[in-house]
Amino acid sequence: MDPTTPAAQPLEFDVVVVGAGPVGENAADRARKAGLSVAIIEKHLVGGECSFYACSPTKALLRPIHATRASQRVQGSVGATVDPVGVLDRRDTWINGLDDSGQVGWLDHVGITLLRGTARLLGERLVEVDGRRVAARHAVVLATGSEPFVPDTPGLREAEPWTNREAATTRRIPERLGVIGGGVVACEMAQVFAALGSEVTVLVRADGLLSRNEEFAGQAVAKALRRDGVDLRTGAQVTRVSRDGAVGVTLELADASTVVVDELLVATGRDPGTGRLGLESVGGRTDDRGYVVVNDDMEVQGPSGDTPWLYAVGDVNGQALLTHMGKYQARACGDRVGARAKGAAMDGERMRPWATALGPPQVVFTDPEIASTGLTEQQARDRGLTVRVVDIPMDAAAGPGLQAEGYQGQARIVVDEDAGVLVGATFVGQDVADLLHPATVAIVGKVPLATLWHAVPSYPTMSEIWLRLLEEYGL
Amino acid sequence: MDPTTPAAQPLEFDVVVVGAGPVGENAADRARKAGLSVAIIEKHLVGGECSFYACSPTKALLRPIHATRASQRVQGSVGATVDPVGVLDRRDTWINGLDDSGQVGWLDHVGITLLRGTARLLGERLVEVDGRRVAARHAVVLATGSEPFVPDTPGLREAEPWTNREAATTRRIPERLGVIGGGVVACEMAQVFAALGSEVTVLVRADGLLSRNEEFAGQAVAKALRRDGVDLRTGAQVTRVSRDGAVGVTLELADASTVVVDELLVATGRDPGTGRLGLESVGGRTDDRGYVVVNDDMEVQGPSGDTPWLYAVGDVNGQALLTHMGKYQARACGDRVGARAKGAAMDGERMRPWATALGPPQVVFTDPEIASTGLTEQQARDRGLTVRVVDIPMDAAAGPGLQAEGYQGQARIVVDEDAGVLVGATFVGQDVADLLHPATVAIVGKVPLATLWHAVPSYPTMSEIWLRLLEEYGL
Secondary structure, eight states: OOTTOTTSOOEEEEEEEEOOSHHHHHHHHHHHHTTOOEEEEESSOTTHHHHHTSHHHHHHHHHHHHHHHHHHTSTTEEOOEEOHHHHHHHHHHHHGGGOOHHHHHHHHHHTOEEEESOEEEEETTEEEETTEEEEEEEEEEEOOOOEEOOOOOTTTTTTOOBOHHHHHHOOOOOSEEEEEOOSHHHHHHHHHHHHHTOEEEEEOSSSSSOTTSOHHHHHHHHHHHHHTTOEEESSOOEEEEEEETTTEEEEEETTSOEEEESEEEEOSOEEOOGGGSOGGGTTOOBOTTSOBOBOTTOEEEETTEEEEEEEEOGGGGOSOOOHHHHHHHHHHHHHHHHHHHHTOOOOTTTSSOGGGGGOOOEEEOSSSEEEEEEOOHHHHHHTTOOEEEEEEEGGGSHHHHHHSTTOOOEEEEEEETTTTEEEEEEEEETTOGGGSHHHHHHHHTTOBHHHHTTSOOOTTSGGGHHHHHHHHHTO | OOTTOTTSOOEEEEEEEEOOSHHHHHHHHHHHHTTOOEEEEESSOTTHHHHHTSHHHHHHHHHHHHHHHHHHTSTTEEOOEEOHHHHHHHHHHHHGGGOOHHHHHHHHHHTOEEEESOEEEEETTEEEETTEEEEEEEEEEEOOOOEEOOOOOTTTTTTOOBOHHHHHHOOOOOSEEEEEOOSHHHHHHHHHHHHHTOEEEEEOSSSSSOTTSOHHHHHHHHHHHHHTTOEEESSOOEEEEEEETTTEEEEEETTSOEEEESEEEEOSOEEOOGGGSOGGGTTOOBOTTSOBOBOTTOEEEETTEEEEEEEEOGGGGOSOOOHHHHHHHHHHHHHHHHHHHHTOOOOTTTSSOGGGGGOOOEEEOSSSEEEEEEOOHHHHHHTTOOEEEEEEEGGGSHHHHHHSTTOOOEEEEEEETTTTEEEEEEEEETTOGGGSHHHHHHHHTTOBHHHHTTSOOOTTSGGGHHHHHHHHHTO
């Protein structure tokens, strides 16, 4: 078969998944486990943004810094320092020199066919991959993720800024690093490069950081960045950027000041890049931010309603730009595709990612960590809930004080007073990432607070903050 | 008033709590919050065993060792070592030179009357404290805890061994330390002293360690102790002990071998010391291990049934010898006493520590940590449940691998297949302590596994092991 001949018979699979990041991998794997033949299409790296440019490398970079500080903060543990070369070497191990052969080996092992190339929908159940046609007997799943968004500030693109990709993979530690943005990538990478020795300037247009979190979370990270020597400027609007070989990158700000850096990281959001997907061929819609519109079952919405053979999961549908939420959607989607193909009943509970609407869990791996799940206070009020908020300092329990001398942090739960259940929680502090999951279980399981009172945390773990929260609530 | 005159009018309070450890403090505090006057009686230190001889000092000792190793196990963090003097100084800060003035200040602050002395029941609602009579209008709460048990092995007591008290408070790091026992105290302290430079020999009568946990937990700790250079001997029965000023402490074993050490820690269990409580004056019963027999509402059981003015909470009732479970009972007890005194309805759900029967959560702060909650596989089978066990290695998720290079550990959940809910969980590995609480919430909240599937852990936290467990289960 000559794939360059359009008339050639298309390749045919039960399911075609577009995008081989963790989300596509999970959708493909679940469909395969249901007995379907599956092709997965990837234009760059199997494993995707998360494995090579986001979650894995950034956490590989952050963990040695956290572990070093954790040691430094405990009396009786001495001498720990960050070794920048070791940190970069560790990151390189995780991204394997941008070689995805490990992930490709897994696809081979489980029997998912990998097609390298750029995919585009041609029509119902039909995809083109670099000129080759691939037909899906049952379903096409779009799991194409998102790309860094670079705003059209004059001169910015010409200055060839770093995005999360370059920041997560570089071996260069610039003397001066500028960061535009105040979200997760901006905060995490500012802290990494400050710890590795860069002089870091963060320019945020908003008044604070991490605007999707509770306000106190962003405030804690702002304080920490300044503690780490980062020059954090809020309300800063970059109006022009230019790069000069000798000087570096010059940023002009709306207040007429300038900042000169050696390298510039732009971390101002994501772009789903859906213009290239061929959605128009099947009437699929996108929202005003460019994300594919889906229903609760992740079926793409067209002009005449659901498109029950075309799904969009993960970043591309814009519901929750988080690997774990995309994987959650992907598992439900793969199961759904499998059940539908067999003509089996589709278990609404299991094959619908209904917990997304409760508010996704997320951890920002800064120091302090920010771990949140469910709704913020404001989100809960915006939904019209009768809200009660409980705030306590983390050192209200003994566990955090044993974890680090002078432990500082904050915990909040958001309670739906009418239902008597938790609807949100946020933890700020060292090593709080794993304090989060009990909140997610309580929220998703709708465990009454009166029952949570009987879930006793072990003394003196950090988790005893849960007892303090419920005591403060009045139980 | 002359307290030495028996005829003197007794002191009178609404509630008299015997024992001012965390358990007694919590019972007293909850009764006080219900508007009752409360006296608390303490013969030694306010704050109790936990604050001065157990939880707090041992975790203060262990944390610098854990933090140092966590740093050493991550590429990019270099140079960390344990500073033994710093470790001991840290512990001393936590136990405040065995000065309980901080805790006494809290009692004063909240308005609980402290009576120093040894208490003994004289009759209904009447207690004697070193010759002074103290009457309770409503209730007496026994929260006297437990003491180290020292077996009657020939020569052992004469050799003046350490118990948990001396091990937790000493500034001396013996060149050679012997440990008799294989439970929590034995394992934690063997590891501490090995890390501080002692040559440690652990003699366990049983075949393994931590016999109340899943077998793989004790195996992991045994492996770790040996890794740390501890000479661990299982099936070892000490038949005679002698101390000689020049030689040290000589232990003779049943197999005719001998072990010579400079100091000997006996960690073979606890003794509730109930013989001194005057229980016979009110007909209170103890079980064959000496623990006070109570009903589900913690009311002491006498020959004619409940004694609805006399409660026993914490170690002394033998239900769960863990500070957090004692505090849990104490909160329920204090609330119950308060409600009963007011003639208010006693909320059965809130004022009864019903979750105790589900199996208490516990963390052993060894390296690796052992975190368990609910039932072990065997306990679940013994209850006649239709059990399914899911075992996975901790490195099945990415989080542990990011936490430490070459992370090793194990996770198990025990599922009640008929009910479709979790009934037990055990985690073994570095930093697993806070992976436990989601399991406790799920067990206590009886959250169906099908619902837990929608509680998504954040990538790449350690908590993602929850996803792997449920996937392995077949969801």
